[in-house]
Amino acid sequence: MTTEVSKVVATDTALALIEKVKAKHGPVMFHQSGGCCDGSSPMCYAQGEFLIGESDVWLGDIGDAPFYMSKAQYEYWRNTQLIIDVVPGRGGMFSLEGPEGQRFLTRSRMFTDEERRVLGF
Numbered sequence: 855m856t857t858e859v860s861k862v863v864a865t866d867t868a869l870a871l872i873e874k875v876k877a878k879h880g881p882v883m884f885h886q887s888g889g890c891c892d893g894s895s896p897m898c899y900a901q902g903e904f905l906i907g908e909s910d911v912w913l914g915d916i917g918d919a920p921f922y923m924s925k926a927q928y929e930y931w932r933n934t935q936l937i938i939d940v941v942p943g944r945g946g947m948f949s950l951e952g953p954e955g956q957r958f959l960t961r962s963r964m965f966t967d968e969e970r971r972v973l974g975f
Contacts, residue, residue: 859969864916864938872917886923898950934962
């Protein structure tokens, strides 16, 4: 039986890149981009560089970094677990991993019925 369900998780590769970025920039945070310039990339910022407000939802932490998404976007994604991964390429224009030759990428999977029950959906 499932006892805890995470709304956002990170692959080992993503966790390693988070540590690399933190070593250069200090504590970081993530905000899931809703589109426009950087598509739907998870954006990595120095903590406090991106202002979080009442219109944002905290999904959890990955690599000791808080992860947020806008409430409006969350309503579309609430039935999925976000899986933060890394692929080769240049990160988002404002995202700290940009110069690393790798970028964060959001994958997802639907929650099972049991996981949705645990989450109270």
